[in-house]
Amino acid sequence: GDSLYKGITKAGRKFVGTALTLRNETTEGEIIKQEFNSFTPENAMKWESTEPSRGNFTFADADRYAAYAKKNHLQIHCHTLVWHSQLPKWVSDGGFDNKTLIGIMEDHIKAIVTRYKGSCTRWDVVNEALNENGTYRSSLWLDTIGEAYLPIAFRLAKKYDNKAKLFYNDYNLEYNAEKTAGAKRIVKLIKSYGVKIDGVGYQAHLASETTKTAPGPAPDQKTLEAALRATADEGVDVAYTEIDVRLNTPATAEKLAVQAATYQRIAASCLAVKKCIGMTVWGISDKYSWIPGVFAGEGAALLWDEDYNKKPAYYGFLKGIKGN
Ligand code: G3I
Secondary structure (H helix, E strand, O other): OOOOOHHHHOOOOOOEEEEEEEOOHHHHHHHHHHHOEEEOOOOOOOOOOOOOOEEEEHHHHHHHHHHHHHHHHOOOEEEEEEOOOOOOOHHHOOOOOOOHHHHHHHHHHHHHHHOOOOOOEEEEEEOOOHHHOOOOOOOOOHHHOOHHHHHHHHHHHHHOOOOOOEEEEEEEOOHHHHHHHHHHHHHHHHHHHHOOOOOEEEOEEEEOOOOOOOOOOOHHHHHHHHHHHHHHHOOOOOEEEEEEEEEEOOOOOHHHHHHHHHHHHHOOOHHHHHEEEEEEEOOOOOHHHHHHHHOHHHHHHHHOOOOOOHHHHHHHHHHHHHHO
């Protein structure tokens, strides 16, 4: 039958993924098998999940995702190695000096990347290193190591898995040109160290109307394509990595139609850019989206409603994928 990832014929092989939290939801599993050929573990591979105390690696949960991918023939967009958030306290409050922190980074990257070598098609090596004005975000990493932490992280990821595609991943790159320029600068920085970077991930946490926490409507297709090209022109691949399109809840038919058109042009923009290698939507059902818990009064951002019915957004996204 019809399906999101099978819809991509014209542009060759682009992945269509979802964020995955394994839970007892039969319908969710069926949807994943039918509609997607890739997933991103929503939390299971983050630092706090995989190294809760120093040198104590807890792989049981992440291993389930690797097994799930293998069983269902899915790619994994592995997420994420170096980030300021979801760090265990022993890292964030450790007060480590430069040399020690680089060692901690290497131990972590070595353990995780080695463990999932062959399972990870792509890795988000560094996540969210930029402020909205395109400067580097102050974080444990930047403040201790300086901007060199970026090329160091990529060099280490390559050292332990020379096949996975290595990504820099961030949000608001879709419409904030200053921040997009920052991402371009990061690509150049990493390359200037003679280190490999394969791609830039555009998270695409967007809104179809203005909300308290996001500008709306989401960018038009030309803007989206230009944003993708801004970093792709540096010779890297690009991808949408965490798409959701939120609105002020409750949703109405009219709002859902605007959202559907937004999903359509997001997909169409990726299809129009040769170096856009795929798209991941950040979840399946509105029932489990991260948004309402973090941004009160906002949500209904995904392709399936709380009862797993396909929303207009599903059909919009499919249209964008199929180019009609
Ligand atoms: O697992 C614990 C549970 O034991 C505890 O009882 C419960 C109480 O709060 O928390 C649970 O952890 C939660 C975790 O999700 C797993 O459900 C955390 O509180 C919660 O903060 C965490 O949220 C995740 C968030 O990242 C954290 O920053 C979301 O699920 C996840 O969708 C979200 O994803 C991020 C990407 O990684 C990076 N880009 C932005 C995106 C959205 O924020």
